[in-house]
Amino acid sequence: SYELTQPPSVSVSPGQTASITCSGDKLGESFAFWYQQKPGQSPVLVIYQDTKRPSEIPERFSGSNSGNTATLTISGTQAMDEADYYCQAWDTRTGVFGGGTKLTVL
């Protein structure tokens, strides 16, 4: 079955840039989506179709997808961005989530 691999954790200092990767075979040939989940809350869509950002999501969130890797980038990271982040993609006939990355802002 298709797998998406994310680093378990990423740390970043406030104001710096955080990059979270999502790797999968030929991932760049399909769309990648990203969700943010804070403790006790439902996931929130932050990036869709590789690079698009919902209107309510701050501009500091951006995405890219090429080759085997999709990347979520948070520029000027703020304390409120500390959360778990999940990538999602499709493999032929089914969706799949990555294992999630815990972003720590310290």
Next chain:
Amino acid sequence: QITLKESGPTLVKPTQTLTLTCTFSGFSLDTRGVGVGWIRQPPGEALEWLALIWWDHDYRFSPSLKSRLTITKDTSKNQVVLTMTNMDPVDTATYYCAHSPDTSGYYDFWGQGTLVTVSS
């Protein structure tokens, strides 16, 4: 304004069948391109994609759970129902339903989730 809400039992016994209902508002599941999906998350673990049903009754299942899942929609009631057979303690999780706005298959609105515990 799109909202979704999951309902169903909070406790099921091993081997029983789980039936979850997603009741939604703010959109029609008759609209071309729209879908409703189910996702679960065991306590402290990652999200797991389960199933999705499209406006045209087409549907997709996770390969690992395909033999245990059924998904249906009732457009008149604005509901999607997921059933999972032969429940096991490892199926203990928060189950979410979510709205998919187009055929690329992402989720832009999520329900609050419902915790289902499998225990005798």
